[in-house]
Amino acid sequence: MSAAIEVRDFTFRYRGSSVPALRDVHLEVKQGEVILVTGPTGSGKSTLLRALNGLIPDFYEGEAHGVVRVAGRDVLSLRPNRVATFVGSVFQSPEDQIIAGKVGRDVAFGLENLGWEKEVIAEEVDRSLEAVGLGDLAAQETSALSGGQMQRLALAGVLAMGPQVLLLDEPASELDPRGRQEILGTIENLVRSESKTMIITDHRLGDLLGVVDRVVVMHRGRIALDGAAREVMARPELRGWGVEIPTAVRVWRRLIQLGLDVPCPLTPEELVDSLVPNGRNLSDALEAAA
């Protein structure tokens, strides 16, 4: 099967900037794969997504070298509105992505621009709102939505366009803890129910580790690590790069220093399960290790 996303030797420098924001990036993503891209601020996560959704070089001008193909197409040479028909993007500020006054109208907006028939639009609006758990709110004013609901609405808007690839740039970073849980839960459901290729960026690693197929860590414009979540999380160099390490992984690092031989956990539940297998209790395990 051909790769859904193929980035080869890609280097990009924003106009007016003296250093490249991305350097020699190689990334191959299979169809249906779900990837978490993390890395400290300024490491190039958003720039990578802007190269994939066609905003580079039309909207973000600069010097680009290398290959960026999505769904087999050279997106660097396509207009962003063309790319938007097969690559859906959701960004971090929910309110910037809401256009219409009513929830249902907002989802319909992009489809109306594509000239779709009314009945098809109505079906797609219902299906997409249902997929993000806003099925009952089609008639609601968008201004009355919470941050988490707005972000779910933005996601419904891109889902309605039927993209093969979804790019979510820090979709939860501007939300309060409740809104964050809402959007992450919605993303988790989508990953399970749809077979879309997805790239999600996030500073905070903990919540999605158990959901994604792969984790990519960016550092100073390069892809520094790329692998299964468990392998990447176990790598000691993460600490020096300003990547936030989930609590379960930090506790695990301490435990292996104490001599306990347990696999790197992706969730707090996994950590507990690995420490108390078959009814053994935590204090016995720690005592045995001491």
Ligand SMILES: Nc1ncnc2c1ncn2[C@@H]1O[C@H](COP(=O)(O)OP(=O)(O)OP(=O)(O)O)[C@@H](O)[C@H]1O
């Ligand atoms: N529009 C722009 N013009 C010029 N330089 C930019 C622009 N956007 C980003 N940069 C620079 O490109 C580099 C990568 O930035 P980018 O926004 O891709 O990082 P990021 O990993 O998404 O960071 P954050 O976690 O803060 O969102 C940084 O040095 C940044 O200052």
Ligand SMILES: [Mg+2]
């Ligand atoms: Mg960013």
